[in-house]
Amino acid sequence: MSKANGNFNRTQYRLGFFLLLAPIVLWLSLLIILPHIDMVLVSLRERIASRQYGFSFSNYTAFFTEPLYWNTFVRTAVMSIVATVLTLLIAFPVSFYIAKVLTGRPRIALFILCLLPFWVSELVRTYGWMILLRETGLISGALQWFGLADQPVEMLYNDVAIMVGLIYTSMLFMVVPLVTTLDSLDNSLIEAGYDLGGSSWNVMRSIVIPHAMPGIMSGCIVVFMLTLGNYLTPTLLGGKSSLWFTEQIYTQFITRFNWEQGAAFGILLLILSSLIVWLGLKITRQSFTRVMS
Amino acid sequence: MIPSIPSSRFFRVSYLSYVTLFFVFLITPLVVVAAFSFNDALFPSLPWNGFTWDWYLGKGEPRLGLFHDDALLDSIGVSVQVAIVTTMASLALATCNAFLFEREQFPGKNFLYVLMLMPLVIPGVILGVSILVFSSTVANWFEVQFGYEIEALRPGLVLVTLGQFAFLTTIATLVISARLRKFDITQEEAAMNLGASRLTAIATVTLPFLKPALFGAGVVAFLMSFENFNTTLMLVGSDAPLTIAMFDRLREGSTPVLNAVSVLLMVGSACLALVSLFVQRPAKP
Numbered sequence: 001m002s003k004a005n006g007n008f009n010r011t012q013y014r015l016g017f018f019l020l021l022a023p024i025v026l027w028l029s030l031l032i033i034l035p036h037i038d039m040v041l042v043s044l045r046e047r048i049a050s051r052q053y054g055f056s057f058s059n060y061t062a063f064f065t066e067p068l069y070w071n072t073f074v075r076t077a078v079m080s081i082v083a084t085v086l087t088l089l090i091a092f093p094v095s096f097y098i099a100k101v102l103t104g105r106p107r108i109a110l111f112i113l114c115l116l117p118f119w120v121s122e123l124v125r126t127y128g129w130m131i132l133l134r135e136t137g138l139i140s141g142a143l144q145w146f147g148l149a150d151q152p153v154e155m156l157y158n159d160v161a162i163m164v165g166l167i168y169t170s171m172l173f174m175v176v177p178l179v180t181t182l183d184s185l186d187n188s189l190i191e192a193g194y195d196l197g198g199s200s201w202n203v204m205r206s207i208v209i210p211h212a213m214p215g216i217m218s219g220c221i222v223v224f225m226l227t228l229g230n231y232l233t234p235t236l237l238g239g240k241s242s243l244w245f246t247e248q249i250y251t252q253f254i255t256r257f258n259w260e261q262g263a264a265f266g267i268l269l270l271i272l273s274s275l276i277v278w279l280g281l282k283i284t285r286q287s288f289t290r291v292m293s
Numbered sequence: 294m295i296p297s298i299p300s301s302r303f304f305r306v307s308y309l310s311y312v313t314l315f316f317v318f319l320i321t322p323l324v325v326v327a328a329f330s331f332n333d334a335l336f337p338s339l340p341w342n343g344f345t346w347d348w349y350l351g352k353g354e355p356r357l358g359l360f361h362d363d364a365l366l367d368s369i370g371v372s373v374q375v376a377i378v379t380t381m382a383s384l385a386l387a388t389c390n391a392f393l394f395e396r397e398q399f400p401g402k403n404f405l406y407v408l409m410l411m412p413l414v415i416p417g418v419i420l421g422v423s424i425l426v427f428s429s430t431v432a433n434w435f436e437v438q439f440g441y442e443i444e445a446l447r448p449g450l451v452l453v454t455l456g457q458f459a460f461l462t463t464i465a466t467l468v469i470s471a472r473l474r475k476f477d478i479t480q481e482e483a484a485m486n487l488g489a490s491r492l493t494a495i496a497t498v499t500l501p502f503l504k505p506a507l508f509g510a511g512v513v514a515f516l517m518s519f520e521n522f523n524t525t526l527m528l529v530g531s532d533a534p535l536t537i538a539m540f541d542r543l544r545e546g547s548t549p550v551l552n553a554v555s556v557l558l559m560v561g562s563a564c565l566a567l568v569s570l571f572v573q574r575p576a577k578p
Contacts, residue, residue, distance in 0.1 A: 023389050028411075032420075094315050120559050127543060132322060231522070232523070289410065
């Protein structure tokens with residue numbers, strides 16, 4: 001009797017387990033894995049005639065032989081790395097201030113103030129920068145008013161504008177992990193560093209930064225990914241000359257309807273971003289699961 | 294460097310001014326957007342011509358205000374619909390995932406966990422494009438095999454919802470798992486000792502415990518869906534959600550009605566943020 005009961009419980013348990021397993025498997029296979037496999041397949045074909053396709057690497061060779069594609073790709077990668085580093089440099093002192101200098105209510109208030117702009121859509125934030133930077137915008141107006149310029153200055157549609165927008169958009173994803181890891185650093189460790197005769201720089205380099213490394217890494221990875229895959233900010237702040245790789249993908253898919261080429265670009269961008277994430281993890285010896293959670 | 298370590302006055306003052314500058318940098322764009330929604334001019338730019346409510350209440354061209362701009366209002370409706378469906382679906386799946394990863398042991402668990410994290414490292418544009426490619430492959434196959442056209446698999450709101458669902462689920466799973474990890478499983482066992490079945494125990498003991506996380510994840514998912522641009526851009530059909538509609542107008546150069554929409558979004562997000570703070574605070578153990 002009890003054995004039968006146990007068996008029944010076990011089948012019930014197994015059933016429960018598979019009921020939990022099925023949705024996640026469906027989700028990952030139908031929306032993540034199969035679409036990416038299909039995209040690889042599409043990128044490896046070539047239109048021979050109408051509705052006739054053959055296997056070919058031509059979409060990838062086109063990427064390497066056409067300087068425009070290649071340059072856009074490298075430019076996007078380099079600008080993303082620069083944006084990530086600048087975001088880190090700007091965010092670190094602020095995060096340190098929030099986590100270590102402030103205490104009590106002001107600390108919570110400033111932290112929430114940091115998060116606030118990111119409750120608003122990226123579109124609105126970028127729009128704000130457009131109003132500030134454009135020829136008839138506020139900064140141009142202020143420069144003229146102070147007599148620093150004698151005619152309207154166009155500050156949109158250049159790389160600096162793109163960079164400002166990218167850094168602004170990414171800030172949250174750097175500040176939050178930095179504040180969290182810095183917060184977990186015991187103040188007495190910093191004090192001990194000074195007591196043992198370390199200078200501020202020494203303490204920073206051998207106590208604070210090593211402790212904050214997981215936060216720095218996850219911040220950098222997320223910011224880099226978001227920047228590389230950003231479409232809105234480069235398009236709106238950089239205008240026609242922005243040359244961002246996601247724009248190439250959009251053009252191939254939507255404007256030119258050349259899905260094969262677009263799929264190849266997508267795969268290349270995916271490889272680049274995974275490669276840099278992997279390198280970042282390798283260099284700092286962090287595990288992917290830890291950084292992401 | 295920290296309060297217990299003495300530092301020079303110069304250092305403290307310059308550090309404080311740096312942090313102040315940072316917050317000016319953070320806030321300025323939003324203040325500017327809000328301010329120009331009240332400027333009495335056809336374009337959101339200087340000079341300042343005085344205060345007006347036209348960009349909210351204006352009744353006709355060229356001063357069509359937000360509350361009479363049917364195209365914009367429709368797109369807000371579309372965004373809300375998509376966001377509600379996406380949030381519900383991703384919360385449901387994320388709760389299942391949390392139980393799977395926190396309670397079950399099975400071979401390949403770590404591998405599945407890494408796979409589950411993948412949507413976070415796939416750029417939104419590529420996620421959108423891959424779903425676009427795959428869905429039209431499936432739709433074409435159906436058309437050739439059965440001569441039947443599946444409208445839902447062509448660019449449109451169904452695909453937009455699926456695309457957003459694909460990555461929001463990961464985020465919701467992380468939030469809910471973190472909360473479930475803190476749950477003391479003996480409480481559930483106690484409920485079962487008192488005669489509850491496993492499902493009743495979960496429904497009456499565990500799920501109420503998860504409520505703050507479910508709510509938090511729900512707010513985040515709703516906002517991220519509402520504001521999503523990259524994935525949506527690739528999958529959108531003829532019904533444009535708000536972000537796409539705004540983007541199109543921004544490129545054409547629009548009247549300050551866009552500023553008015555932005556203010557509406559800011560107020561909406563602020564309300565959501567307040568509500569989520571309010572709901573989550575008393576529930577903290």
